[in-house]
Amino acid sequence: MRTYFLCLLLAAGCYFHVSAQSTGRLQIDKQHPAPNQEITLRYNSDIAVPAGKELHARVGFYNQLKYPRARDITMKLSGNAYTATISVPEGAVVMGVAIGMDTIIDANKGKGFLFDVYSNDKAVANIPGIRSFIYTYGDEVFGIKPDPKAALSWVNLQRQAYPATKSDYDNIYYTCLVKNPGKEHRKILDAEIKRLLNSDKEADFKKAVDIYGYQKNRKKVDSLFQLLLKRFPTGLAARGQAAGEIFIIKTAAEMQQAYEQFCKQFPPSLYHEEPIQYDYIRIGIAQRYAREKDSLHAAAFADSVQTPYLKPTTYNNVAQELFRAGLLETAKVLFQKAFSGYDEYLSAKKNDENAEKALKTYVESYCNYAIILYEQKNYEQALKYITIAYQHLNNAVALNYYYAKILKANGKPADALHIMDGIMRTGNADSTMVAAFKTLYLEQHGAQADFNKYMATIQEEVVKKHREDIVKQMIDRPAKSFTLTDLDGKKVSLADLKNKVVVLDFWATWCGPCKKSLPAMAMTQKKYSNDPGVKFLFIHTWEQSNTPVQDAKSYIDSQQYDFEVLMDLKDPVTKKNKVVESYGVTSIPAKFIIDPKGIIRFQLTGFSGDTSEAVQELSTMIDLAREEGKRN
Structure with a gap:
């Protein structure tokens, strides 16, 4: 290992060949997979895939210190192996893969199948750091279990190979030292705590507090946090605490007044790298005004939100509050504003990290807008918007229930019955939904139809499926x-x-x-x-x-x-x-x-x-x- 480190440091930025490009059962067809390159996964296993099931490769690409979005790709049997093809995105550093059907069946014994990404046949920067993140915290999506020893080895390698990034990986480094107890590590931690507490930077002081947190020393964390607030009265921690106090204020007008004072104490221009805190407060004030049925101020504060991915979500949430307050016309206007924000995430920004959240709220907005139209007896337009929501998400019980109601209002009872039947088979229908289903069923099949017998059949299927799903969660x-x-x-x-x-x-x-x-x-x-x-x-x-x-x-x-x-x-x-x-x-x-x-x-x-x-x-x-x- 010592020779390995020397070679790495002498390479002046050139990385080493990682043997993990082949992990036994799972291999890739490129020795040096690169961004924008299509690669083929090959899984060698004698696993028997039951009829009606498919084998999937769950794939995600790590590019920074947070979990990646994962997608399941169907694997096809080719000769004596299962294969699948995927393209490496820009910015990828490490690719994670797990093999499964309904659940993960092979995660390389909890180590995960990890493959490093290259550029011009050289491994891209920060691979050791990304791997240290993965093994420090694990990743349930890929069945990877935390491995403190491996994590410490990788983070040490990152710190030696890329010294300029040391501070980026401090928290991982300290966590690894805590999880790998020993006198030498204790000595390092004590020295780091002393250095950090003597720093004139809030971020350093906060890292010292975090170390005690990793050690589960709550008493020390609490006392040092109070000292942190005193030493850095205009710092991020103090600002965060002051922001939290605004949310416990009872009325919207008082919240607005406190926010204006907050901005004087913590001017937004001084925190240009951390602007989102101000948007969260604006959102809270907008929602509070909406609950108080002050649609004018609610809309104004919703409009003031600046963070792009938060704007459509804000319009949706404030519109929902106005909807509940009975202010339907203003709610409709804000829902329409939300729609335009989502459109961008569904097209130009579809690969953005916030696209998935945007899509979820997009569906909520269209569904809620459809409900308003339905209550206003504008059934035709209600069907238009609920259909859009249903096309993006057709397994949400509440959405499907309203979809069925709107279908029936548009003279489509058979279609409504089909949707309600699906709801019953989820096992998540409440008494109101069951009653609506019964009405539809008897209208379609006649008053003499044996509804109870039909529901008993559905219930048997639900219980059987529920049991089968739980069996898959069994461990040993x-x-x-x-x-x-x-x-x-x-x-x-x-x-x-x-x-x-x-x-x-x-x-x-x-x-x-x-x-x-x-x-x-x-x-x-x-x-x-x-x-x-x-x-x-x-x-x-x-x-x-x-x-x-x-x-x-x-x-x-x-x-x-x-x-x-x-x-x-x-x-x-x-x-x-x-x-x-x-x-x-x-x-x-x-x-x-x-x-x-x-x-x-x-x-x-x-x-x-x-x-x-x-x-x-x-x-x-x-x-x-x-x-x-x-x-x-």
């Missing part, structure tokens, strides 16, 4: 053993729960999404309350106060939850919450369903917000885990 990983203390001081060990399905829920009282998911957990637990083969454990972790046990007990009691809460408290020496760390959790809420043999079968992170859907999903996972535990 031994659960880490642990012993924790509950709120009453009693010790509970996972080892004592063998032969049961165990549901772990890592949560915290300060975590909003965690608390929002608890009603669904309570409903699921109640569903299995008479089943001795299922056990729920709620593990409180990552505490941020000095009284975590009391905090957890007070919250559980206040909500009247009948939960068995265990406390995964910080180790007094390592300052780490051992159990949550051992399960590899990076964010909460995090749920694990463990089968009776002690194997993790499912892992869930976050909460979608739909309680009934969550109960159904958890129930299916519990039942599947039980079945797996019975297998030999």
